[in-house]
Amino acid sequence: MTGIVVVGGGLGGLRTVESLRRLGYAGAITLIGDERLAPYDRPPLSKQLLDRDRLREPPFLCEPAACAAMCELVLGRRAAGLDAAGKAVLLDDGTEVPYTSAVLATGTSPRTLPLLDGLSHTVRTYDDAVRLRDAVLRHERLAVVGAGFMGCEIASAAAAAGTPVTLIETAPTPLYGALGAAVGAHVRDLHAADGVDVRCGVSVAEVRHDAAGPHLVLSDATTVDATVVAACVGVRPAVDWLATSGIALGDGIVCDGFGETSARDVYAVGDAAAWRYPGSDVPVRVEHWTTTTAQALAVARNLLAARDERQPLDPLHYFWSDQCGAKLQCFGLPRPGDEVEARAGADGRSLLAAYGDGRRTTAVLGIGRPKQVLQLRARLAAGAPFAEAAGAVRELAAA
Ligand SMILES: Cc1cc2nc3c(=O)[nH]c(=O)nc-3n(C[C@H](O)[C@H](O)[C@H](O)COP(=O)(O)OP(=O)(O)OC[C@H]3O[C@@H](n4cnc5c(N)ncnc54)[C@H](O)[C@@H]3O)c2cc1C
Numbered sequence: 001m002t003g004i005v006v007v008g009g010g011l012g013g014l015r016t017v018e019s020l021r022r023l024g025y026a027g028a029i030t031l032i033g034d035e036r037l038a039p040y041d042r043p044p045l046s047k048q049l050l051d052r053d054r055l056r057e058p059p060f061l062c063e064p065a066a067c068a069a070m071c072e073l074v075l076g077r078r079a080a081g082l083d084a085a086g087k088a089v090l091l092d093d094g095t096e097v098p099y100t101s102a103v104l105a106t107g108t109s110p111r112t113l114p115l116l117d118g119l120s121h122t123v124r125t126y127d128d129a130v131r132l133r134d135a136v137l138r139h140e141r142l143a144v145v146g147a148g149f150m151g152c153e154i155a156s157a158a159a160a161a162g163t164p165v166t167l168i169e170t171a172p173t174p175l176y177g178a179l180g181a182a183v184g185a186h187v188r189d190l191h192a193a194d195g196v197d198v199r200c201g202v203s204v205a206e207v208r209h210d211a212a213g214p215h216l217v218l219s220d221a222t223t224v225d226a227t228v229v230a231a232c233v234g235v236r237p238a239v240d241w242l243a244t245s246g247i248a249l250g251d252g253i254v255c256d257g258f259g260e261t262s263a264r265d266v267y268a269v270g271d272a273a274a275w276r277y278p279g280s281d282v283p284v285r286v287e288h289w290t291t292t293t294a295q296a297l298a299v300a301r302n303l304l305a306a307r308d309e310r311q312p313l314d315p316l317h318y319f320w321s322d323q324c325g326a327k328l329q330c331f332g333l334p335r336p337g338d339e340v341e342a343r344a345g346a347d348g349r350s351l352l353a354a355y356g357d358g359r360r361t362t363a364v365l366g367i368g369r370p371k372q373v374l375q376l377r378a379r380l381a382a383g384a385p386f387a388e389a390a391g392a393v394r395e396l397a398a399a
Contacts, residue, residue: 012296103267108287109235177336340356
């Protein structure tokens with residue numbers, strides 16, 4: 001009996017260990033992480049980037065000593081491969097760590113823009129955030145390339161700290177791919193009202209260096225100071241290390257409804273994992289904090305259950321984002337092409353929205369409307385038709 005090996009020392013890895021212990025598992029657990037730090041939380045890295053009182057220490061998810069008491073912590077070691085037949089994880093120093101069951105939770109890696117290599121910051125780790133913060137504090141300016149959630153949060157944090165910031169996005173609005181044009185346009189206006197110089201529908205064409213320093217030349221021939229640049233152009237699942245493992249990979253590690261991969265006794269959770277949920281014929285990968293936590297608990301339960309008593313996970317997906325002084329909350333999974341009913345509140349800043357696929361409600365969203373979004377959530381959970389959720393959006397937004 002060699003025990004459970006968890007690969008990835010972030011949220012999914014830690015929550016798996018915690019859940020196993022809470023469920024009474026007393027056997028050996030090894031948690032392998034390639035960072036030097038014990039598991040810490042990532043959402044504060046973008047939201048609190050320029051808050052001088054925060055991020056002085058890594059936002060640990062669990063006291064490092066308490067974490068070390070729950071499992072054998074192997075930090076600063078990268079998993080380089082997995083031998084599914086021999087049931088062992090292979091580390092970058094050649095060590096083999098045998099497992100009875102393994103849980104893979106290696107998250108994502110930031111995408112980069114080759115044009116910005118050597119010039120831009122990405123934000124995945126605590127050290128990345130500290131480096132970007134120090135550069136912004138030193139130079140008091142920032143250009144953010146990519147107006148997804150992370151780019152918007154970083155731009156918002158900079159604007160709130162009084163730093164001149166430009167937000168550059170190829171799509172017509174911020175958050176366009178995730179939330180569509182109507183909500184994206186509202187978010188664009190919030191950022192602009194808060195002093196962010198928002199440039200949408202343009203891309204970075206060139207980097208030019210002159211006596212004043214580096215500049216980004218955009219596709220509309222305008223220029224933006226590039227002394228400090230954050231590249232927030234998306235992520236990809238961190239699964240390269242599994243390339244020769246034989247484990248099925250698609251957009252992430254392909255899992256069944258129990259979280260098990262194509263290799264028996266190997267499960268995956270978190271941003272790297274694409275699960276097959278009830279009612280969905282394709283594996284779905286989401287990069288949400290709450291889904292990661294739910295998957296970790298489900299996998300812990302399934303690891304401790306008899307094989308034919310395992311339970312599939314059927315979560316109501318949820319994510320939040322903090323930007324422009326408000327909390328954005330979204331339940332469900334909005335999809336590109338969904339119809340959208342979006343209404344701003346009387347204050348002009350808050351917003352409610354519902355998404356639908358022509359028949360069903362697929363997601364509901366609120367910005368700065370925590371009570372009302374919960375009322376919409378109840379309709380989503382009850383399987384309300386889109387027309388009903390859209391009506392509720394109109395009613396609640398006007399109230
Ligand atoms: C800046 C930021 C802000 C966010 N804000 C929000 C938010 O507001 N709301 C929300 O819902 N979600 C948010 N998220 C997403 C949320 O943090 C993730 O969903 C969650 O962290 C996923 O957990 P994970 O364990 O899959 O991955 P991670 O927490 O990324 O952990 C993966 C760990 O595995 C390690 N690793 C990778 N490869 C290997 C290897 N080969 N060997 C060993 N270790 C390896 C990584 O270094 C990392 O430590 C945010 C993410 C970031 C980066």
